[in-house]
Amino acid sequence: MTPFLEALTLGAGYNAALVGLGAALLGFAAGAAGTFLFLRKRALVSDALAHATLPGVGLAFMAMVALGGDGRSLLGLLAGSAASAWIGLLLVEAIARRTRLSEDAAIGAVLSVFFGLGVVLLTVIQTMSAGRQAGLESFLLGSTAGMLYEDAMLIALGGALAVIATWALRRPMTLVAFDAEFAAASGTDVRRVDLAMMGLVLAVTVIGLKLVGLILIVALLIIPPVTARFWTDRSHHAVWIAGGLGAVSGYVGAAFSASAPALPTGPIIVLLAAALFAASLFFAPARGVAAALFRHRRFQARVHRRQGLLALSRQEPIHDGLTLRVLRREGLIRPDGVATDSGRAQAAKIARDERRWEIAREIHQDAGLTGRYDGLTPIEDVFTRDEIAEFDTRIPGPAPLGGPA
């Protein structure tokens, strides 16, 4: 526990502190930028973008070596990755728009083909000169060992720029995400805004390549926005909640991974984000599963209460276990099933309300007001007191025993 707390308070060493802060900023940028893609229902484009960075990394390495450098400059590699991912993005768009293939086929094609090309280039590099590999495979899963101050600064700066750009473009991106046709009709250049959205995601992907690798950056782009969806119905809140969730996953995950051996940073961050997602899925107050179950149970209790009281008013026997439990809980029947005074009074009211609704349906021929009858809405919510009094005057007297005369 103590190593973990040390790591949380940035006391576990220089490298761990750099990684932690970098991961937090990356998580924030990823959560915020990924939210728009999620709202636009294009979450998996980030997968294609991430896999499309690989050939660029390989080509950049080979270019830098050919120009006499050692090929490990992070800036150069990231520039290459951004270029090939941008080409991949344009190809996805071109395939989806110009041919009759659907968007998911375009995404899958670009993803796999670019990754295959990248793999080929990696094997070429491996044979180029054995010592000069520069551990390009570390871009697959990330590697935080030996992180330099310059690398951390690059990540921090890039992350900050991405967040600023997200904030600056939030209005057009939200508009296009929700209603692209209206945006187009209002004069917004939908294609440019889409490209900006995906460009932001590309920037975050490229920044995250070193820290968590291309396979896991997709997780940070998708999981926090989906989690944020459970906590709010408002898009601008969702963006920043997702950012916060991403930052927390990044920071705490990095600290946790620094506190023990054999805990690779990338996977731990992703699993933490997934745990937050699972917790939100079940326990979020409005959209969570637990809340839905709760609402359902309450609704069930209301329906059973009403049905039970109706049965009481008509002197029908009640057999359903839940109905009996609900009535007993509210003191409307005695344990042996006989109605209490309060129960009889409530039953009588419900029976009279049913008669009132019947009369209302005779008087009001259209369903404007009577259409609101659903068995649970009180009649006082729909009609005024004098209208209800009017219904009451039309209720005939009690029927004699043995049926109508």
Added chain:
Amino acid sequence: MGADFVAFSLTPMLIGVFAAVACALPGNFLVLRRQAMIGDAISHVVLPGIVVAFLATGAVAALPMLFGAAGAAVVAVVLIEAIKRLGRIEPGAAMGVVFTSLFAGGVLLLEQSDTSSVHLDVEHALMGNLESLVWLDAEGWGSLMDPAALAGLPPELGRIAFVAALVAALTLVFWRWLKISTFDEAFARALGLPVAAIGFGLVVTAAVAAVAAFDAVGSIIVIAMFVCPPAAARLMTNRLETQIAWSLAFATASAILGYVLAGYGPLWLGSDNAVSAAGMIAAVSGAILGAACLWGPHRSRVGEGRVPD
């Protein structure tokens, strides 16, 4: 094309072809149903499945790993459905959440487990090792008739050939059901076909093909085989039977050309090391798709959304 070819290139090429065909067949229907990304999801979750199987059995044996991977695919599909319904999340995002989390879990398990005794690394899982599936017992074309040499065939060949045959048989048996439910689901339901079961069966078949092919070509390349040959075939014709035929042709061509280019291409260019065969197969299938996008007879989008030439 002599003894060397039979010993070193024949089996990898055959394995590549069978893997491509096994994936392209269900891929046709996945692409038509706009479910291509389920192939992406399955390819990613194969890794944790294999790791779990390895941890449970303690050995790198084919059958438990196959079962582990298939189990992981089923778990992933169930989780995706659950998240879609419970959370009312759109399908792409649900898939993204599930497969990235499971993949991260797989990588973590891999790091944590004691892999000093066996070699089970992530790169192999991602990129496969087609080049190493050679038939050293062969001495030439005559070995095809020699039972002693045939006994030394790499076991992956038999497995992938069996799975390819199985997938082909399933496609033939359920042809009518697949065709109707893919093109007109409401009509299929009205006919009384079990549409949900057909969909699930298709995904499970795709998972089985992915798992078997994974051994040879790695997981990410499997997606290329699910998507590129069927997508290219889609742009060549309007008829399903013709599309399937084209996709098989493209898949076979990608496998053979890819392997040849990976193995002999560098030699022709002056280097003496081969490059990744699996990657090259994916690249060739991409090139074929690109050519189809540019020149395929039925490539243009008709009607709404059409971009004027």
